[in-house]
Amino acid sequence: MTESDAASQRADFLERLDVALRHVPHGLATEIRSGIAEELEGLDAATVSERIRQLGDPDLIAREAQSEIRRPGVIAAERKVPLSHRRGYAIAAALVFAFGGFVVPVVGWIVGAVMVADGKLWRRWEKIVAIVLPFAVGILITVVSWIVALISSRESEGQEHNPLVPSPGGLGLWHAGILLALILIPAIGGWLLWRLRRR
Known part of the structure; x- marks a missing residue:
């Protein structure tokens, strides 16, 4: 075997x-x-x-x-x-993680991340994925945005830039924030709730 x-x-x-x-x-x-x-x-x-x-x-x-x-x-x-071993605590942690940032920007998400890290009903790898993934995606999108901004600035050298039109890099940073706030973090919170089934 x-x-x-x-x-x-x-x-x-x-x-x-x-x-x-x-x-x-x-x-x-x-x-x-x-x-x-x-x-x-x-x-x-x-x-x-x-x-x-x-x-x-x-x-x-x-x-x-x-x-x-x-x-x-x-x-x-x-x-x-202990409170951190209870299902109710885990459900609250996942919900704060998913939506706390809407109530108190940044701080709400940090509180949720701490609660998730403290919860005992998730496996270690689940907690690492939930907390690290938003950072990884944010960094990736930011790096891509900088690369796009650098390429576009080289291509537009000598051309007059319209200040009313945001640069591609700036758009990328806004997209990263919107993606993390509106889609990714709540989706991870839902995933954490789903992982609680039968526990």
């Missing part, structure tokens, strides 16, 4: 576990899922297969979790789940 077989087994088991845990209180379900995912990470295919066999059916794991929450003190412990 190859590493891809191990990854496929892990993904399949965790997907079935997510479905089985959908009626378990969110904090407890997250804790169970995270623990099992961490336990299966980095194992070869044969070891993953053996460990999954030992863990048993995801529905059985969910039933045991349901019976645990009926014990005295478990519900109280559930209430002590």
